[in-house]
Amino acid sequence: MAAGHGYGNVGDEAQCGACVQRWRSVAPGCKITLFSPSPPYTEALHNEKCEWAPRVAWFRANTDNLYFGDWENFEREFWKLRRRLIWSVELMRRGVKLSFLCPRESSVINCLLQHDILHISGGGFLTGKTRSRLWENCLLMEVCALLGIPYILTGHNIGVFEDEKDKNVARRGLLNARYIGLRDRGISENELNATGICGSHIESTCDDALLCPRADNEIVRSQILKNNGDSDKSWVAVNCHYWGQSEVDKPKFTKQFALICDHIASQLKMQVVFIAMTPTDADCANDVIKEMRQSAVKIPYCPDFRVVRGIIADSVFIFTMKHHPIVFAQGESVPVVCVALDDYYFHKNRGALDNTGHTKFLLNGEEFYGETFKNKIDQVIQQKSTITKEMRTWVEAMRKIELNPYKRVITMIGGSREPLC
Structure with missing residues (x-):
């Protein structure tokens, strides 16, 4: 599961906690791994296994200013990385044991291959106002599509794109999503429609943290x-x-x-x-x-x-x-x-x-x-x-509809996915 958790934002942690709780409700014994920029922190807070988030494994977000500040260099590195990722996955699919990725970058792919689905839980990070996060997560979705791993999204605002580049990156990432749950009753749906993403798999429901526990x-x-x-x-x-x-x-x-x-x-x-x-x-x-x-x-x-x-x-x-x-x-x-x-x-x-x-x-x-x-x-x-x-x-x-996307996923998977390698 990928999302905005790991930085101590109370709302993002609530979304993560609520989604984990839902997975445990529909599939009690399932294996859950959380991508996080701070695995020890997230493991302590949510009591689930964690791996380095793509923003760290791919873009060194914890040590370089590339991810959060230097957009020009981020964009340049993004396209280079995307090319290496696509080449490496294509070779993997053909059974060729050759990769253009370093071990840190490959760790994301290895983690994905150990799971049946990627869940990108909610937040406001798939927007042009948070461009590096938009591009990172859309690249993650694109890699999933190449690997044949289904992916879903819940509880999102999507849009406020800065330019055509944002729209194109979003389109490539979201194109193969099995389910897109939005939290703003039509606003993000209109943004998606403008990029050519539409269909019955898109729903405006609510934020992932709407239904979560309170302190007594x-x-x-x-x-x-x-x-x-x-x-x-x-x-x-x-x-x-x-x-x-x-x-x-x-x-x-x-x-x-x-x-x-x-x-x-x-x-x-x-x-x-x-x-x-x-x-x-x-x-x-x-x-x-x-x-x-x-x-x-x-x-x-x-x-x-x-x-x-x-x-x-x-x-x-x-x-x-x-x-x-x-x-x-x-x-x-x-x-x-x-x-x-x-x-x-x-x-x-x-x-x-x-x-x-x-x-x-x-x-x-x-x-x-x-x-x-x-x-x-x-x-x-x-x-x-x-x-x-x-x-x-x-x-x-x-x-009443809280668990529907999760139940739909269980039905959709219908058993174990055949491994690529």
Whole structure:
């Protein structure tokens, strides 16, 4: 299984954990191996065997700046590697014991050959805003197709392509997918159709982390108390981050975010409880708290997604910039007001809110820096009962089809795949 896990992003780890749980439900004795940029970390968190992710084995993502920063050189190396991979697989298929890959690069192929299927679980990484991840995973899919290994995708946003190169790479990778599950009700489907990828194997369902466990009330209450909060007083879970913002914009942003949090604390008489989805979210929260006039509760970063989900589940509503707090809130029927200051998060957050028909609670940059937030927050509180019902209805519909793709795969495989070599 490949995905965005391995970096300590709470949402990505929740997706991974939920998918592993589903495989264990439909095929209790199956062998699961997780591709990870940090195998020891992922093994400890999910208790499953791990191998180096293609981004590390192929592109040295942990040691070079090629993967995350130097696009020009990444693109050049990508085409060279792709050529060597294709040649090596073709020779393998013909029974020729010759490879153009080093052992580290071959390890990905060797791992694939030991499994019946590749599952690329969800995230927002198959987009033009995360190009190296888009290209890496599409190359992985292309290799699977050459090896004759079926592959499926679940819980994705796909699109926001930068240029025709992105579209061509995506088309080659996604062309032979047996199943593509999307999480944004038609938005990504339209993007796929524009690249020529369409068919009944494509479905808009939900994020992989929509249905996953939460921490119980006692654990949540202890977290609030431990961080100088009042576990008997109502709270709003809040998430903020600096991703995609320039250094010039940060002071203006923190002041405005603090203003909104002060409004929640002073006008609504609710605690503001900051949650972190990544370690760097905590840095942003620190800056916002310094600008606030009212007090706030800051929960330290915790990689256990159940704790974060529990805090969200017991909130009156949430105010978030990131995508997975929305997903957790929907899964727990908690209303959402969210912010998107760039195309990447607008695409993700709008898609998530649209699943339950609540896109009106998304603030763009102009609305965020104006007075609109007050109306949105008022509406969420006034319409809480209706919003909760709408969320619950959609979540129950998703629960009924949760295991369908997994069961379909078991039927599709129908036994062991013949090995290539």
